[in-house]
Amino acid sequence: MKEVLENTLLETSSEKWKNTPIDYNLVKQKIAESKLPSVGKASIREIRSLINAIEKASGKKFIRMEMGVPGLPASEIGINAEIEALKSGIANHYPEIEGIPELKKEISRFVKFFIGINVQERFCIPCTGSTSGSFITFLTLTRANKNKDTVLFLDPGFPVHKMQLKVLGINQTSIDVYEFRGEKLKNILEEKLKAGNISCLLYSNPNNPSWICFTEDELKIIGELCAKYDVIPIEDLAYFNMDFRKDYSIPGKEPYQPSVSNYCKDYIILISSSKIFSYAGQRIGCIVISDSLFGRDYPDLLRYYSSSGFGHTIIYGSAYSVSAGVTHSSQYAYAALLKAANEGKLDFIKTVKVYGKRAKLMKKMFTENGFRIVYDHDVDSLIADGFYFTVAYSNYSGEKLLEELLYYGISAISLSNTGSLRKEGIRACVSLVKDSQLPELEERLRIFNLNNQ
Numbered sequence: 035m036k037e038v039l040e041n042t043l044l045e046t047s048s049e050k051w052k053n054t055p056i057d058y059n060l061v062k063q064k065i066a067e068s069k070l071p072s073v074g075k076a077s078i079r080e081i082r083s084l085i086n087a088i089e090k091a092s093g094k095k096f097i098r099m100e101m102g103v104p105g106l107p108a109s110e111i112g113i114n115a116e117i118e119a120l121k122s123g124i125a126n127h128y129p130e131i132e133g134i135p136e137l138k139k140e141i142s143r144f145v146k147f148f149i150g151i152n153v154q155e156r157f158c159i160p161c162t163g164s165t166s167g168s169f170i171t172f173l174t175l176t177r178a179n180k181n182k183d184t185v186l187f188l189d190p191g192f193p194v195h196k197m198q199l200k201v202l203g204i205n206q207t208s209i210d211v212y213e214f215r216g217e218k219l220k221n222i223l224e225e226k227l228k229a230g231n232i233s234c235l236l237y238s239n240p241n242n243p244s245w246i247c248f249t250e251d252e253l254k255i256i257g258e259l260c261a262k263y264d265v266i267p268i269e270d271l272a273y274f275n276m277d278f279r280k281d282y283s284i285p286g287k288e289p290y291q292p293s294v295s296n297y298c299k300d301y302i303i304l305i306s307s308s309k310i311f312s313y314a315g316q317r318i319g320c321i322v323i324s325d326s327l328f329g330r331d332y333p334d335l336l337r338y339y340s341s342s343g344f345g346h347t348i349i350y351g352s353a354y355s356v357s358a359g360v361t362h363s364s365q366y367a368y369a370a371l372l373k374a375a376n377e378g379k380l381d382f383i384k385t386v387k388v389y390g391k392r393a394k395l396m397k398k399m400f401t402e403n404g405f406r407i408v409y410d411h412d413v414d415s416l417i418a419d420g421f422y423f424t425v426a427y428s429n430y431s432g433e434k435l436l437e438e439l440l441y442y443g444i445s446a447i448s449l450s451n452t453g454s455l456r457k458e459g460i461r462a463c464v465s466l467v468k469d470s471q472l473p474e475l476e477e478r479l480r481i482f483n484l485n486n487q
């Protein structure tokens with residue numbers, strides 16, 4: 035600590051630290067107290083607790099862009115359905131592991147109306163947030179064929195998925211797709227898949243953190259190559275329909291959310307309630323398993339489970355082991371939300387469009403103050419405005435930039451946590467930034483830019 039304070043005094047005397055919006059010594063002290071080996075490499079939750087400590091000690095609010103938390107109130111439809119379900123006495127029963135019938139029915143209708151695909155109700159199962167959906171899916175798929183023990187990420191991606199594989203002791207590999215958009219995706223992907231060790235691949239679409247959105251052509255490449263090499267695509271639709279450039283809002287009417295399910299018969303889709311219904315706190319989402327995959331037989335599963343049937347195993351082997359069912363009341367909430375969306379009574383896209391509008395304003399503030407957008411293109415158009423964007427500044431590494439911005443009361447995460455090869459960037463999430471904070475953000479960015487001239 036003595037050493038840190040001595041360094042601090044030295045650095046405080048330099049011009050650069052004279053007018054940082056948050057007191058330089060205090061930030062430095064809180065960083066030291068956090069005992070993080072590197073702030074830039076810290077996980078989202080670690081950054082969050084560091085910022086909480088700085089905010090408390092300084093009495094100043096940060097522009098919080100580190101965590102992808104919905105910034106809107108949870109949908110009333112869900113809350114009311116959940117209260118009603120609790121009052122009816124469901125809290126003392128274990129829910130069936132495969133999910134309540136009302137929910138299974140609405141998930142199946144939802145994918146029909148918003149993706150345009152047919153999946154039987156039986157093959158739609160709830161999970162405690164899509165995070166548990168990916169855990170259950172990784173666990174099962176990587177045990178299905180003893181020669182296929184590796185998960186491929188189409189990166190950049192959600193750091194928690196990478197952590198899940200580490201925790202499970204499962205191998206992972208990745209392609210940063212930025213340089214390989216459109217037709218270019220084909221060769222690099224085929225190169226990876228033909229090695230024969232890839233069990234499944236995962237990507238989010240729209241993508242966290244870059245907000246790139248795969249086109250139909252790219253999804254076709256992914257689907258066809260997965261079919262060719264018997265690799266299961268896991269399509270993570272945490273930001274379902276949130277490519278605001280298109281109008282996906284009308285149930286049963288094209289255009290639909292683009293999906294790999296149109297290009298192969300074995301696939302898994304993960305859908306979250308957290309962002310589209312602002313229902314993150316109740317931890318509810320779903321796993322949609324294609325009819326073909328659900329019915330497949332994998333004798334290698336018998337090494338770990340009592341059945342070789344994929345569908346049976348993922349429900350009564352993996353999902354059962356992880357949580358023995360999904361919170362009963364949340365299932366009623368999710369069923370009510372999906373039902374309202376399916377019937378055209380809840381335009382969930384209209385509600386979350388506010389994120390796109392805010393991103394547009396924030397990106398302008400960053401770029402006018404010397405920053406540049408890292409993932410700036412979506413094939414041949416500019417990147418869309420959505421829940422996240424990525425920025426870099428001068429020749430700062432992402433890790434250094436993240437740390438520097440703490441002195442200016444701005445928090446984010448480094449792209450190096452996301453599987454990105456763009457080590458210079460950080461990810462900014464717009465959801466928690468209040469419109470009333472935007473002038474403050476602009477001012478802090480202006481000072482940052484000035485101090486770094």
Ligand SMILES: Cc1ncc(COP(=O)(O)O)c(C=O)c1O
Pocket residue numbers: 102162163164165166192238242270272305306307308314318319
């Ligand atoms: C790409 C992606 N997948 C999954 C999740 C987790 O979703 P859930 O809250 O349903 O667990 C997130 C949350 O930020 C995400 O960004």
